[in-house]
Amino acid sequence: MEHQLTDPEDLRKLLGDVAPQVLTKERTTLHQRDREWLAQSPFCVVATSDKHGNCDASPKGDAPGLIHVLDDQTIVLPERPGNRRGDGYFNILSNPHVGILSLIPGRGDTLRINGRAELISDAPYFDDLIVRGNRPLLAVKVSIDTIFFHCAKAFLRSHLWDPSTWSDGEDMHPGLEKYLY
Numbered sequence: 001m002e003h004q005l006t007d008p009e010d011l012r013k014l015l016g017d018v019a020p021q022v023l024t025k026e027r028t029t030l031h032q033r034d035r036e037w038l039a040q041s042p043f044c045v046v047a048t049s050d051k052h053g054n055c056d057a058s059p060k061g062d063a064p065g066l067i068h069v070l071d072d073q074t075i076v077l078p079e080r081p082g083n084r085r086g087d088g089y090f091n092i093l094s095n096p097h098v099g100i101l102s103l104i105p106g107r108g109d110t111l112r113i114n115g116r117a118e119l120i121s122d123a124p125y126f127d128d129l130i131v132r133g134n135r136p137l138l139a140v141k142v143s144i145d146t147i148f149f150h151c152a153k154a155f156l157r158s159h160l161w162d163p164s165t166w167s168d169g170e171d172m173h174p175g176l177e178k179y180l181y
Helices: 008-015 032-040 087-094 124-129 153-158
Strands: 043-049 055-061 068-071 074-078 097-103 110-120 139-150
Touching (some): 032 110, 074 110, 087 139
Antiparallel strands (some): 043 055, 068 074, 074 139, 097 110, 110 139
């Protein structure tokens, strides 16, 4: 039998108290360590939802420095060619709130950025976003609300960066290989 939680107080009792250092790690501006992280990160996941709460989490990747820093409270994520669905971009048009989880391969911690996004189709800084001769068609400009580092516990438990736990593809579900490209 399931027991659904509906009361925030019951949830807090179940989870326990939050450590003081966890409560104070959240910031509103980039620090030098954040800038260094973003300069090394080649990958992030951008979470959005539309005005009805329908969610999307889109992976974004390119060379290290994928996320461009404009200033201490603003970052830019350039569009790179993909499947052209644009789910997250359409969500931003109706709901500007985004969450970004930035990763560096082999590192257990992650950098989380929450903010308000807007879609930009051209700006002088687009010249700084050129990769392999390609200037982006658009970019997501994010005004940072909160930023903080997540601890490595999820990566440690999952062994994500441990090659001995990786599948060689032999056990892939039949039919999934057509989605690899």
